[in-house]
Amino acid sequence: MSARVLIVDDLFPNVKLLETKLALEYFDTLAAMNGPDAIAICERGLCDLVLLDVMMPGMDGFEVCRHIKNNPVTAHIPVVMVTALDQPADRLRGLDAGADDFLTKPVDDTALFTRVRSLVRLKAVTDELRQRALASREYGIGDPLAVAAAETGLDARILLVEDRPGAAERMAAALRQHHAVTVEPDPAAALAAAGAEAFDLILVSLDLAGTDGLRLCSQLRSLDRTRAVPLIMLAEEGDRARVMRGLEFGVHDFLMRPVDRTELLARARTQVRRKRYSDVLRGAMQAGLQMAVTDGLTGLHNRRYLDSHLGALFAEDGRRRGVAALILDIDRFKGINDTFGHEAGDEVLRGFAERVRQHTRPADIVARYGGEEIVVVLPEAGLAEAQGIAERIRERVEAAPFPVQRATRSVPVTVSIGVAVRRPEDAGPGDMLRRADLALYRAKRAGRNRVEAQAA
Amino acid sequence: MSARVLIVDDLFPNVKLLETKLALEYFDTLAAMNGPDAIAICERGLCDLVLLDVMMPGMDGFEVCRHIKNNPVTAHIPVVMVTALDQPADRLRGLDAGADDFLTKPVDDTALFTRVRSLVRLKAVTDELRQRALASREYGIGDPLAVAAAETGLDARILLVEDRPGAAERMAAALRQHHAVTVEPDPAAALAAAGAEAFDLILVSLDLAGTDGLRLCSQLRSLDRTRAVPLIMLAEEGDRARVMRGLEFGVHDFLMRPVDRTELLARARTQVRRKRYSDVLRGAMQAGLQMAVTDGLTGLHNRRYLDSHLGALFAEDGRRRGVAALILDIDRFKGINDTFGHEAGDEVLRGFAERVRQHTRPADIVARYGGEEIVVVLPEAGLAEAQGIAERIRERVEAAPFPVQRATRSVPVTVSIGVAVRRPEDAGPGDMLRRADLALYRAKRAGRNRVEAQAA
Numbered sequence: 001m002s003a004r005v006l007i008v009d010d011l012f013p014n015v016k017l018l019e020t021k022l023a024l025e026y027f028d029t030l031a032a033m034n035g036p037d038a039i040a041i042c043e044r045g046l047c048d049l050v051l052l053d054v055m056m057p058g059m060d061g062f063e064v065c066r067h068i069k070n071n072p073v074t075a076h077i078p079v080v081m082v083t084a085l086d087q088p089a090d091r092l093r094g095l096d097a098g099a100d101d102f103l104t105k106p107v108d109d110t111a112l113f114t115r116v117r118s119l120v121r122l123k124a125v126t127d128e129l130r131q132r133a134l135a136s137r138e139y140g141i142g143d144p145l146a147v148a149a150a151e152t153g154l155d156a157r158i159l160l161v162e163d164r165p166g167a168a169e170r171m172a173a174a175l176r177q178h179h180a181v182t183v184e185p186d187p188a189a190a191l192a193a194a195g196a197e198a199f200d201l202i203l204v205s206l207d208l209a210g211t212d213g214l215r216l217c218s219q220l221r222s223l224d225r226t227r228a229v230p231l232i233m234l235a236e237e238g239d240r241a242r243v244m245r246g247l248e249f250g251v252h253d254f255l256m257r258p259v260d261r262t263e264l265l266a267r268a269r270t271q272v273r274r275k276r277y278s279d280v281l282r283g284a285m286q287a288g289l290q291m292a293v294t295d296g297l298t299g300l301h302n303r304r305y306l307d308s309h310l311g312a313l314f315a316e317d318g319r320r321r322g323v324a325a326l327i328l329d330i331d332r333f334k335g336i337n338d339t340f341g342h343e344a345g346d347e348v349l350r351g352f353a354e355r356v357r358q359h360t361r362p363a364d365i366v367a368r369y370g371g372e373e374i375v376v377v378l379p380e381a382g383l384a385e386a387q388g389i390a391e392r393i394r395e396r397v398e399a400a401p402f403p404v405q406r407a408t409r410s411v412p413v414t415v416s417i418g419v420a421v422r423r424p425e426d427a428g429p430g431d432m433l434r435r436a437d438l439a440l441y442r443a444k445r446a447g448r449n450r451v452e453a454q455a456a
Numbered sequence: 457m458s459a460r461v462l463i464v465d466d467l468f469p470n471v472k473l474l475e476t477k478l479a480l481e482y483f484d485t486l487a488a489m490n491g492p493d494a495i496a497i498c499e500r501g502l503c504d505l506v507l508l509d510v511m512m513p514g515m516d517g518f519e520v521c522r523h524i525k526n527n528p529v530t531a532h533i534p535v536v537m538v539t540a541l542d543q544p545a546d547r548l549r550g551l552d553a554g555a556d557d558f559l560t561k562p563v564d565d566t567a568l569f570t571r572v573r574s575l576v577r578l579k580a581v582t583d584e585l586r587q588r589a590l591a592s593r594e595y596g597i598g599d600p601l602a603v604a605a606a607e608t609g610l611d612a613r614i615l616l617v618e619d620r621p622g623a624a625e626r627m628a629a630a631l632r633q634h635h636a637v638t639v640e641p642d643p644a645a646a647l648a649a650a651g652a653e654a655f656d657l658i659l660v661s662l663d664l665a666g667t668d669g670l671r672l673c674s675q676l677r678s679l680d681r682t683r684a685v686p687l688i689m690l691a692e693e694g695d696r697a698r699v700m701r702g703l704e705f706g707v708h709d710f711l712m713r714p715v716d717r718t719e720l721l722a723r724a725r726t727q728v729r730r731k732r733y734s735d736v737l738r739g740a741m742q743a744g745l746q747m748a749v750t751d752g753l754t755g756l757h758n759r760r761y762l763d764s765h766l767g768a769l770f771a772e773d774g775r776r777r778g779v780a781a782l783i784l785d786i787d788r789f790k791g792i793n794d795t796f797g798h799e800a801g802d803e804v805l806r807g808f809a810e811r812v813r814q815h816t817r818p819a820d821i822v823a824r825y826g827g828e829e830i831v832v833v834l835p836e837a838g839l840a841e842a843q844g845i846a847e848r849i850r851e852r853v854e855a856a857p858f859p860v861q862r863a864t865r866s867v868p869v870t871v872s873i874g875v876a877v878r879r880p881e882d883a884g885p886g887d888m889l890r891r892a893d894l895a896l897y898r899a900k901r902a903g904r905n906r907v908e909a910q911a912a
Contacts, residue, residue, distance in 0.1 A: 002673075002674040002675075002677035002678045002705040002706055003677075003678055004678045004679075026670060026671060026673075026674035026701065026705055027674070027678075028674060028675055028678040028679075045680065048678070121577060121580075124577075124580075124581055125580055125581055125584050128581050128584045128585055129584055131738075132588065132738075132741050132742075132745070135741070135742055135745050136745050136748075139745050139746060139748065139749045139761065140749060140760075140761050140764030140765050140768070141745065141748055141749065141760075141764070214482060215482060217458075217482075218458040218482035218483070218484060219458075219484055221458035221459075222458045222459055222460045222483075222484040222504070223460075223484075224501065245482065249458040249482050249573075250458055282587075282588075285588050285591075285741070285745075286588075286591055288744070288745045288748050289588070289591050289592050289595050289597065289741075289744045289745070289748070290595060291748035291749075291760065292592075292595065292597055292744050292745070292747035292748040293595045293596060293597065293747075296758070296759055296760045297759075302752070303752055303753075304596075304597075304747065304752045305595065305596050308596030308597070309596050312596070334790075342893070370827070371826070371827045437798070
């Protein structure tokens, strides 16, 4: 995947060198000579990845990284820190600041390109989610980006695939400070476990006895159920080529043995955060779509959902036993509003919705139809059964008054219900609903608190 | 990106050979020995890409391909046809059947792996969109997958970047049978045009005089505004290495010179279809989210939107000049429903919403608050201004009766309006709305068809 790479370095020759290397590999580049400029470029959405020098006058690389990673607008942009000093302490400071990886000067070309490509590819998938999340923020459906960026990356469920008992114990002990860890020495069992349980991260040794750990990584990346789980390879110095191969096909990160405890914790945390970032965005999208078919006050389905599903039911449904509809209307609801206030009216509506839901099955459609009206659709029900259900609901509504004003008062409520079933000559669901509406009208005229069915 | 590749071939040795090659590159494989098995595996969502033999007894590869590409459930799965015969006619039949590419036996390994990786990466991004679209289908918000799969890939806007006049003319003439084509010989001008106009496809010659066409491809893949536009490279036989490079960084397809007219049309169409498939899914997501904040009957914003944005307005808004709210309630709306029927009532509500919208500004929030009530929020408005706007709306509603029952009848309508502005002591928007509600109540008590403001 091509991408725009932002090179941040206060020394012009360093910028030039990286620019030339990246251009030869067909990357687009931008440059910033200091931290504030780099942050501004990220905030304007002009780059896909940042190569960030650590030692800069004024704001140093760690501070720039923290800025980028703590701002919901830029937190998704991968940051690779480039440092002259191969000091573990520096690596850890960078990882703590949220950096995705480290490269040491002089920069090894293969490592640079492989890492940049791998991070950019992972970002491409997140970007698609992010675009949708931006839309839901614009519509005022929460701010999933802020929630996602605030994720801590702790308390994760981690699967460690390692068959050397000593190494497994050491790593598990370190990780257990913040996470729940399952150790599994056998790759086949690990694959099964990963498919069955929801892990937030999987660490895989590349040097399992008698098998290629990279093959397990490839399988985990290929299966639908495990594809979204981040992977970290555990490798020996001699495994470089396989590590690069793994990054190429989508493994997220690696750790070189002997594994530094603090680096293990930092990289695990970065991957867990990244996964949860995507999970939050996916969840927000799902919630946004669900809102589109949900009534905000009662939590019932809304009319849009009813129309769509009832239409589908009528279209597909020649052979079924039938469809019945109830229209329920609270009696003298305006009086409740006028006497007890709008908020009490809302409480009654919520309580009413809840009682209706308790006396219907999961397969029934219960939707708020407008104001104080609820429609219930009963698939495969006949007229007698539908009348029975309607009568039971009517009784349950009348049986106990509805608490309002934080349960300091209660309001007696009754409901009138019209019942109709589908007829062969119906052109669409509208015909059935109209008959139920007429029956409801008769129930009201006959004194309310009644069930009436369509005329025979 | 690793992936599950389905190998379809009736000859076991052929299956074995491809399996071995792919396994060495860390791909997961599945096999099917005939067309119906292959289709079943695709329908169950078990593979990411299909390598499909053409010559099979029973259902041949073309027919299998057509099945996969015409079914909304499987249309997004890339299909690469593998054929023993390097016959242009076969290639075209395959492309016509919707195949994404062709490989000739004996299969060249580099070409195989590059192509499979490139198609799998592109699919990873679409998959994320598809998952969201599946959700919206489940919620009954249309069926974007069916719409997307039905896309023809014709009538596209195509940019052809080619500086050889003869070749440009020939290709443009062929493409113009079905598409609108812009020819641009200069890469800088092409980049500018691609950023400014919405093209569905860009074809780029790799052999532009004095410049590397692949660099233009990389820039187009890097810029936000052009990233989603599919690219096809036009290459000479000697360009193989650059073609593979291009596929690696995300170029979608290529054509070898001399360009076959029919193959040009087929590949262009495949790319246009693929782009529009994603566009439709994105649009559906957007529409789904918009529905979540829109009232289905009137098209106004709903209460969820009002609550969210009014909350934000109150939270951010210490320095602004003020916020005003109107609550509008149609007078004796129940009487309209009872006299003219529910459908006429809905028509009145829609007409009422439309008049309110006509007398407010785009920055105002107009939301259906429930039943026959609309709330208008006026940012930066004072009490006098808000009363003026309320009075104007009241007049416009009274001025002309509302047509109902397909304009065969009309209903005189009046509205009562309560007005309030934010006060410094307000804890939240609820306080302001309550004052507006009290004012509305006074307007009703004082005889309706009136505007009343909060008490001083």
